[in-house]
Amino acid sequence: RLRAEGHNTLVINPAAGPDQEPSAAAAILKYESAPNKAFAVADLTRAYAKSARRVQRGLAMLDRKAVLVQDEIQCDAPAEVWWFLHTPAQAEIGKDGTTAVLSSGKARLQARLLSPAGAKLSVMPSEPLPASPHPQKQGENRRTRKLAVHLSGATAPRLAVLLTPLPEGAEAPPAGPPVRPLAEW
Numbered sequence: 001r002l003r004a005e006g007h008n009t010l011v012i013n014p015a016a017g018p019d020q021e022p023s024a025a026a027a028i029l030k031y032e033s034a035p036n037k038a039f040a041v042a043d044l045t046r047a048y049a050k051s052a053r054r055v056q057r058g059l060a061m062l063d064r065k066a067v068l069v070q071d072e073i074q075c076d077a078p079a080e081v082w083w084f085l086h087t088p089a090q091a092e093i094g095k096d097g098t099t100a101v102l103s104s105g106k107a108r109l110q111a112r113l114l115s116p117a118g119a120k121l122s123v124m125p126s127e128p129l130p131a132s133p134h135p136q137k138q139g140e141n142r143r144t145r146k147l148a149v150h151l152s153g154a155t156a157p158r159l160a161v162l163l164t165p166l167p168e169g170a171e172a173p174p175a176g177p178p179v180r181p182l183a184e185w
Helices: none
Strands: 010-012 027-034 037-043 054-062 066-074 079-087 090-093 099-104 107-115 121-125 145-154 158-165
Touching: 010 054, 010 066, 066 079, 079 158, 090 121, 099 121, 145 158
Parallel strands: none
Antiparallel strands: 010 079, 027 037, 037 054, 054 066, 066 158, 079 145, 090 099, 099 107, 107 158, 121 145
16 A cells, blocks of 8 residues: 555556655646636656656546546556556446446446557456565455556557546446547646
């Protein structure tokens, strides 16, 4: 839980050492709040400097209903990238692997992987990755799992996931918005 992989963020090139620079600061590059849309874009490059030339994360509330999480990464060499969302909810992955419905009681949330093409969602136990350290005294996360996206050989991925609440009886939206570069937000 003391590593990036134990939180709802990126892991680039997992290994036994730190998976982020612990003393790094992230600057907010852009921010806007309007009635139909609010967003922020953060520069996470310093946290991932050993593995990537540039890392930015954008969070947008669309129509104040859905949340878009978008990461843009630029690496000089092919990288292994993991994206995680930790949840105690039950997760059911859709047939094509680009959607998941998270359920907890009557509450439901759809996660839709908008980008990159060909990537898939998966569900994993909330435990360290194989290349990561496994501290003996670390508590177990039996009630939590990770919704994950794994990219291999990535050099400039744009990873976008739309999170949409599904009110009781509501059907999941058939598609998400077009993915635009964070520079155009």
